[in-house]
Every structure is written in C-alpha cells, then in structure tokens.
Amino acid sequence: MVVDQVHGHSLAVLETEHHAPVAGNTDAPLARTVALQGMQPEARRIGAAWERLTMTMDALGKEAAANGLTESRLKALLAAKG
Numbered sequence: 001m002v003v004d005q006v007h008g009h010s011l012a013v014l015e016t017e018h019h020a021p022v023a024g025n026t027d028a029p030l031a032r033t034v035a036l037q038g039m040q041p042e043a044r045r046i047g048a049a050w051e052r053l054t055m056t057m058d059a060l061g062k063e064a065a066a067n068g069l070t071e072s073r074l075k076a077l078l079a080a081k082g
Contacts, residue, residue: 040048064074
C-alpha cells in the first residue's frame with residue numbers, strides 16, 4: 001500500500017530543538033524601543049519627596065519668622081480661632 005497524501009498541518013520545517021514556537025499577537029500595540037523616563041526605586045523616590053517637603057517646610061518657617069509669626073503667636077492665633 002502506497003500513501004500519496006500527507007496531512008502536515010504541524011510539521012516542523014526547521015530544526016526546533018532550541019527554538020520554542022512562539023506566536024506573536026498581531027493585534028497587540030507595538031512596544032516603544034526606548035523608555036521615555038527613567039525609573040527609580042520606590043524608596044528612593046519617597047526619600048527624595050520627603051527631603052523636598054522638609055526643605056519647603058523649613059523655608060516657610062523662616063519666612064514666617066521673618067514676618068513676625070512665631071510659635072507662640074501661631075498658638076495664640078489658633079486658640080483664638082477655636
């Protein structure tokens with residue numbers, strides 16, 4: 001008996017020992033090749049934000065003191081309001 005017809009729907013054409021078959025998603029958006037912004041570790045970002053907040057609060061304290069607003073004056077103003 002001789003078979004003329006071969007159903008080869010999944011025949012490997014090339015050697016696939018080290019090449020796993022991976023199909024790409026043709027409907028997926030293309031990825032950008034270069035990142036637009038660098039990433040920092042979360043702890044570093046929080047530390048930098050905390051440092052900026054501390055510097056801002058110190059600057060505001062100095063400006064308030066230069067304009068005559070001291071801790072005792074602030075307490076008196078807050079007590080009078082409440």
